[in-house]
Amino acid sequence: MTEKQHQPLKVSRRDFVKGAAAGATFLAGASAMTSCGSAAPVPASGLPEKWDGEADVVIAGFGGAGAAAAIEAAEAGAKVLVLERTPTGGGSTAICGGIIYMGGGTPLQRALGFEDSRDNMYNYIFASAGDGADEELIGLFCDKSLELYDWVTGLGVQFNESFMEMKAAGVPTGDGLLYSGNEKQAQYAAVADPTPRGHGAFADGRVGGHAIFAPLKVAVEASGAEVIYEALVRSLVVNAEGRVVGLEAEIDGESKYYKANKGVILCAGGYAANAEMVELHCPECLRCAANVGTPGDDGSGIRMGQGAGGDVRMLGETAPFAFVYGSAECLCRSILVNGKGQRFVGEDNYGEWVGDLIVREHNVAYLVLDDAVWGMVPEASKEYLTVVGQADTIAELAQGLGIEPGLLENTVQLYNEYAAEGEDPLFHKESTYVVPLETPPFYALFFGVEATAFFTNGGLRINPKSQVLDVNGEPVPGLYAAGRNAFAIPARHYVASGVAVAEVLTFGRIAGQNASAEEPGQ
C-alpha cells in the first residue's frame, strides 16, 4: 500500500512554493503550466506554392541546444535559420544555475588538484543514471567532455579557479568547481572514484545561466546564422516519403513555411509546463509545487517529433527536486521520514534522488531535527523552510504530524543509537552529518510532494548522431533533436547538477554537425 492517493494537503499553496524554493536555485525558473497548439505534421503536398524562407538547417528553439546546433552547423558552412518563440531566446539555459557537468580531467579539475578520467566519469554517470542508462550515449557524452570544456571556454564561458567545499544546491559563492551530484555517496563511490565535475559559470559578478547563454548568443550572431524571434514553431512539414523537409511557424499571427534542405533540429525544451502532457506521462508531477523551466517547456518539440513519426523513450521520466541541504548544509544532520515515520533516503543525497522518492513513492515527507540542528540554520535560510511541527518530545511531534504512535520514536531511537558512534547503517550518510537528535524542542519541516519542483528527462528517441528514430529504430529522414526534446543521459535518475546543460550543448553540437553534413534531401 503506498501513501500516494488522496492525501489531504498539509500546507497552503503559498507554502508549497516556499517549500520548493528550498532548492533556491530553482525558484527563478518556476513557471505556470501552459497548454499548446497543433503538432501533427503538415503534408508537403498541402503547402502553398512558395516557401517563406529556406536554409540548409532549420532549428526550432533558441536555448542551449539550439545555440550549440546553430554554431556548429554554421561553422560547417551551412545556411542556418533559428526560430524562437520569445523575443530574446535563452530558455531554461539562460536562467539556470549555471553549472556545467564536465570531467575526465578538465583543466579546472587539474588546476584544483582533482584527478579524473573518461572511464571514471563514465562509471559514475552510468551507475547513477540508473535503469535505462544508455551505454552508447553516455559513452559519447564522456568522450566529448574535455572537448566541450575547450569549446565553452573558447566561446568565453568562465570558471573561477576555486573549489566549493560546502554542500549546496547551486554555487552561490561563485566558485568554479563543486560536487554537484552523488559522487561521494557510498553506493556510487564504490564504482567510481569521487571527484567534482560541476563547473560553475561566472560572469559580471554573477553566477548562473546568463554566463553560459550570453557568450553562446554572441557566437551565434557571429556565425552568420539567422535567428527569427517571436516565431512559434507549430508543425513539421513532411513529404510523401516521410522526410521532414521544413516547418511551419506562427509569426505575427500568420503561418509561415520554412524549407530545410538538409534537416530540421528540434531544440524546443521539455514538457514540464504542459499540464496535459504531464497528466498523460508523469501524472504524479501534477502535485509538485512548480516546474523548473520556462513556459516554453510545453512539449511542442517532442509532440512535433512524435507527429512526424518519431518514437519516444522513457517519456514519463522526470527529475523532481527536493534538496535537504537546499537552504543550509546543516540540515543534512536531520532525518527525512515519510508519513509512517520511516527513513527512506540518505539525507545528504542530491535533491533529485530525494525528490524522486517523494514524488514517486512516499508523497508525504518531513525533515525531523532537534534544536541543536535548528540553531545552526542561518536566519536567512529559515524563510525558505516550512515548520509544520515543534514539540518537546518525538512522540508529541509525531502525534502532531499524524504519524501512528511508536513509529517515529522507533526510527529516531534506532538512528540515535548508531549516530552516537557516527554510523548510519541504513543509508551510510557521510559521518559528519551523523549526530544524535537529542536536544528538545524537536522540529518537523514540510518536505512532501507539494514542496518539490520538476523538469522532464524523457523525450524523443535519438541515436548517437542526434537523429530522431522511428518505432523501427530507423532515423526519421531529415529530423534531429537535442536537449530536453530528446532522451539522452539521465535515465531513472538525473545524474547531477550540470548534466542538463552539458548534454544540451553536447548533443546540440552533434546535431548541428550531422545535419549540416547531410546531402540536400529533396
Added chain:
Amino acid sequence: MTEKQHQPLKVSRRDFVKGAAAGATFLAGASAMTSCGSAAPVPASGLPEKWDGEADVVIAGFGGAGAAAAIEAAEAGAKVLVLERTPTGGGSTAICGGIIYMGGGTPLQRALGFEDSRDNMYNYIFASAGDGADEELIGLFCDKSLELYDWVTGLGVQFNESFMEMKAAGVPTGDGLLYSGNEKQAQYAAVADPTPRGHGAFADGRVGGHAIFAPLKVAVEASGAEVIYEALVRSLVVNAEGRVVGLEAEIDGESKYYKANKGVILCAGGYAANAEMVELHCPECLRCAANVGTPGDDGSGIRMGQGAGGDVRMLGETAPFAFVYGSAECLCRSILVNGKGQRFVGEDNYGEWVGDLIVREHNVAYLVLDDAVWGMVPEASKEYLTVVGQADTIAELAQGLGIEPGLLENTVQLYNEYAAEGEDPLFHKESTYVVPLETPPFYALFFGVEATAFFTNGGLRINPKSQVLDVNGEPVPGLYAAGRNAFAIPARHYVASGVAVAEVLTFGRIAGQNASAEEPGQ
C-alpha cells in the same frame, strides 16, 4: 539512495522463475522476449493497384479485445475481417487465470449476498488505479459493467455460485467470486465499501482463460466475421490525408494488403515480450524473471499505432507481480523486507502493489517468517518458494542476507511488539495475519525483482470511443485500439485481477460498435 543499481543476483535463473511462480497462475504465460519487424506506416500512394481483401472493419489480433470487437462490429452489420498471427488465436486471454472484474451489483454478487453499486465500484477503481487514473474511462468502464456481465454470460461464460474466502492469486477452487484486489486494504476501504468483484470463469471442470475465450471464439464464428490465422500484421496503410485505410500483413511469407472501409482496430496485446521496447520504456523490467503473456506481446500494435501518428499514454507503466500469498495464504503472516531490513508494504496486499514497489524501488526483498508460519505452509506450496536463509536468531538470518547488523532486528522487534496486540501501525495489515514472529528457526524467502513477472499497462492514447488520439488529442481517422494495445483503466497500479480481461472486453466492444458505425472513409 535507492538499492537498484548493480545488485549482484542472489539466486540462479531457474530459481528466479520458480520464485516468480509464487503467483502460480502466471507461470503458464511466462514467455521469452522476442523482437519484431516493421511498424512504420505505408503510404496509400505506394500500394499495389489491387487490395488482397476488403472489409468494413479490419481487426489486428484475435485475443479478447479482438474477439469482442469482431462480435460487436459484425452484429452491427459490418463486414469484419480479423487477422491473427498464431494458428488458433486467443492470446493471453485464452491462457489467463479466468478472472473478470465486474461489479455494481452483478447477479452473482447479489446471489452471494454482496452489495455493490456503480459508484462504489468507481470509487475503488479510481483510488486504486493511482496517479494518472482517468475519470472518464473508468466511469465508462463502471457504467458498462453490469452489461458486460450479461454479455459474457449470454455468450456462455459461466461462474459458479460460490465465494472463495481464501486469499489467493487465482481461483484454483473453481469458486465464482473472490476479492481479487486491494478492496479490503484500509486505504481503499476508506473510500469504497469492500466487496468482491473478481468473477472466476469456469468450464469443463477447469478454471481459466479457455472458459472465456472458447465461447468468444464460437460467437465470432457465428457472427459471420472472417478470421485469417497465421497472418502477421506489420503496418497500417495511411492515405495522403493521414486516414488509416487498411493494413499490410505477412501471410505465407508474402505481403498482403487489406482495405478497411470504416476502420482498423488494433487488438494485438501488450509489449512485455519485446526486450527493446522494455528497455526504452520500463527498463527495470528487464530484471524481472518473466513476462506474463504470450510471444505475441511484442508491441507491434502499439508501434503501428505510433507510426500512424497515434500518441501514447503512460507507455512505461507496467504491472509487475509478486504475490506474498501466491503459494499459501499463511505467508501473509510473514514480513516482507528490503535489503535494509525495512518493511515497505502490507504483506496482504495484492501482488501488483508488492511487485511494483520491488521492481521500481527496492530491488532486493525477502519474506521473513518463523517456524510457526513455515509449519503452516503446505508441502506442495514449498516447491514454489526459494529459501535463501535459515537461522536460529533474526540477527544471524540478517547476517546471512547481508543486511547491516541491527536493522532487521529492529524491524522484527517493532513488528512483534505491536503484533502481540494484533496491531500493525505501519501498514494496517488485516489483524488475522498479524502474529509475532518468535519461534525459531527463522526463514528468509527470496522475493527480489528477479522473482517478479510483469505485463504492460501503458499503450496508445484512446478516447471513450476507443479511437486512437494523436498528439493534439484528435482522433487518427480510421484508427481504434483496445486491450493491452491501449491505456485505459490501470494507471500507476493494476487495480485487481480480472481488470485486464474486463477492460479488454469492454473497450473491444466499444471499438467494434464505433468502428462499424463510421461512414466509409475514402
